[in-house]
Amino acid sequence: MTAAEQQEINRRRDRLLASIALSTGLGLIVALPFALRAGAEFFLPLTAALVIAIALVPLLEWMERRGLPSGLAALLAVIGFLLVANTALVLIVVPATDWFSALPQRLPQIQANLAPVIDLYSNLQRFVDETVQMLATGPVAAAQTAVVDAPRSLLQFAATSAPAAIIQMVFALLIIYFFLAGWTRLRRRTINSRGSFDGALAVARVIQNVVDATSAYVITIATINLCLGLAVAVALWLIGMPSPLMWGGIVALLNFVPYFGPMLAAALLALGGLMVFDDVWFALLPAALQIAFHLVEANVVTPMLLGRRLTMNPLLILVSLTFWGWVWGTPGALLGVPLLIILQTVVAAAGTPDIAGFLFEQGTLTVPRVKENADKDETDGADG
Numbered sequence: 001m002t003a004a005e006q007q008e009i010n011r012r013r014d015r016l017l018a019s020i021a022l023s024t025g026l027g028l029i030v031a032l033p034f035a036l037r038a039g040a041e042f043f044l045p046l047t048a049a050l051v052i053a054i055a056l057v058p059l060l061e062w063m064e065r066r067g068l069p070s071g072l073a074a075l076l077a078v079i080g081f082l083l084v085a086n087t088a089l090v091l092i093v094v095p096a097t098d099w100f101s102a103l104p105q106r107l108p109q110i111q112a113n114l115a116p117v118i119d120l121y122s123n124l125q126r127f128v129d130e131t132v133q134m135l136a137t138g139p140v141a142a143a144q145t146a147v148v149d150a151p152r153s154l155l156q157f158a159a160t161s162a163p164a165a166i167i168q169m170v171f172a173l174l175i176i177y178f179f180l181a182g183w184t185r186l187r188r189r190t191i192n193s194r195g196s197f198d199g200a201l202a203v204a205r206v207i208q209n210v211v212d213a214t215s216a217y218v219i220t221i222a223t224i225n226l227c228l229g230l231a232v233a234v235a236l237w238l239i240g241m242p243s244p245l246m247w248g249g250i251v252a253l254l255n256f257v258p259y260f261g262p263m264l265a266a267a268l269l270a271l272g273g274l275m276v277f278d279d280v281w282f283a284l285l286p287a288a289l290q291i292a293f294h295l296v297e298a299n300v301v302t303p304m305l306l307g308r309r310l311t312m313n314p315l316l317i318l319v320s321l322t323f324w325g326w327v328w329g330t331p332g333a334l335l336g337v338p339l340l341i342i343l344q345t346v347v348a349a350a351g352t353p354d355i356a357g358f359l360f361e362q363g364t365l366t367v368p369r370v371k372e373n374a375d376k377d378e379t380d381g382a383d384g
Contacts, residue, residue, distance in 0.1 A: 033323070033326075033327055036327050036328070037326075037327045037328070040327070040328055041168065043328075044168075044328050044331055044332070045168040045169070045171050045172040045175070046171075046172070046175060047335060047339070048172060048331065048335060049171075049172040049173070049175035049176045049179070050175065050179065051214065051218070051335055051338045051339065051342075052081065052172075052176055053175065053176045053179040053180055053183075054210065054211055054214045054215060054342075055214055055215045055218035055219065055338075056077045056078075056081065056176070056180060056215075057180070057183060057211045057215060058211070058215045058219075059077050059080070060073050060074060060077050060180050060183060063076060063077070064184065070180075070181050070182070070183070070184055070185075071181045073180070074177050074178075074180035074181040074183075075177065075181075077176075077180055078173060078176055078177050078180070081176070082173075088249055088253070091245050091246060091249045092246055092249040092250060092253065095243040095245075095246035096246055096250070098243075099243070099246075099272065099275070102275070112278075187204075187207055190203055190207070191203050191204050191207075206345070206346060209345045209348075210342055210345045210346060213341050213342075213344075213345045214338055214341055214342055214345075216306075217306070217337070217338060217341050218338060220305055220306055221256065221302075221306075224255075224297060224301060224302055224305065225251075225252040225253075225255045225256060226252055228251060228252060228255060228293055228294070228297050229248035229249055229250075229251050229252030229253075229255075230248055231248075231293050232244075232247065232248045232251045232289065232290050232293055233245050233247060233248030233249075234248075235289045235293070236248070236286055236289070239282075239285060239286070239289075241272070241273070241276065241286050242276060247269060247272065247286070250265060250268060251265045251269075251290055255294070255297075256334050256337075257321065257333045257334060257336075258317055258321065258337065259317075259318070259321070260321065260333070261333075262290070262291075262294045262298075265290055265294075266287045266290050266291050266294075267287070269286040269287040269289075269290050270283070270284055270286070270287040272286060273285065273286045273287065312337070312340065312341070312344070316340060316344075317336070317337060317340065320336040320337065320339065320340040321333050321336040321337075323336070324336040324339065
């Protein structure tokens with residue numbers, strides 16, 4: 001067998017293996033969303049715990065550098081996270097329950113506040129009447145009935161789902177703790193398991209980049225959103241809006257979801273203002289204040305603090321939000337951007353497959369870096 005024949009056999013073998021890998025990868029990509037959605041009770045707390053744990057790694061390393069054992073540092077990090085999360089939930093959930101309970105009694109006031117706005121469009125009165133009639137007799141009427149009965153069904157739902165929710169929460173906390181407690185050993189073993197120095201260096205770079213990018217984004221955005229929520233709370237307190245800390249917490253929480261979160265926060269504030277104030281224009285002031293603060297935050301504060309290193313394509317953000325929102329609902333939307341950052345960081349460090357070259361018979365799905373470096377050295381030598 002000649003060398004040319006052996007080279008051709010090797011090329012065909014490589015292309016066969018590459019095609020199998022490509023087919024398997026495409027099958028996994030297609031099946032993965034449905035598997036994640038079907039197994040949300042397991043994958044959602046696991047993913048959320050890993051993202052939170054990665055964001056807490058800098059705090060863990062800071063405590064370890066000051067002589068604390070890994071187990072104790074991980075425990076303190078988990079306790080700190082629980083304190084922050086519990087404070088946020090108390091500030092938001094307890095007052096929000098009272099607002100939700102008062103909503104049915106405040107509906108006449110909301111309608112009275114909106115009456116002047118409807119009068120401005122009197123030429124559309126017939127259309128409004130037809131729409132109201134349709135809502136009163138159509139499918140929305142059944143939805144309204146369901147909303148009235150919601151507290152009863154929510155209590156029943158909470159009674160049946162509380163054990164599962166508690167199990168998921170404990171599972172997530174254990175994942176966070178054991179991940180942090182074993183982080184230093186896990187990183188050392190992962191790096192030492194590589195067969196070459198270049199491979200170990202590449203793995204260390206990927207791990208460090210993922211931790212730095214994820215923690216920087218989560219901590220920076222959390223700080224920005226906290227300041228935004230406090231600013232909105234102070235402004236609402238000044239105009240006499242009840243429960244300003246609750247509204248500030250809602251604004252801060254929803255601001256973790258780009259684009260859609262601020263719009264939902266403005267809509268909720270508009271509804272809350274209509275429930276409290278008698279004048280329709282003053283009732284819309286809380287929403288106007290939130291929009292003004294958000295515009296300053298989104299166009300000045302966030303770009304200045306995050307910089308270009310964590311700037312992402314808006315299209316990718318929308319795709320990520322839509323995908324994870326479809327898979328896991330609101331928690332998935334909250335995790336969409338951190339997961340996108342992790343994926344982008346890994347792809348940027350590990351490189352992308354040469355799929356185009358494979359499809360056009362120019363490669364085998366990968367571009368050997370050794371060959372690229374050799375070609376570069378030859379080019380540099382020729383230039384010299």
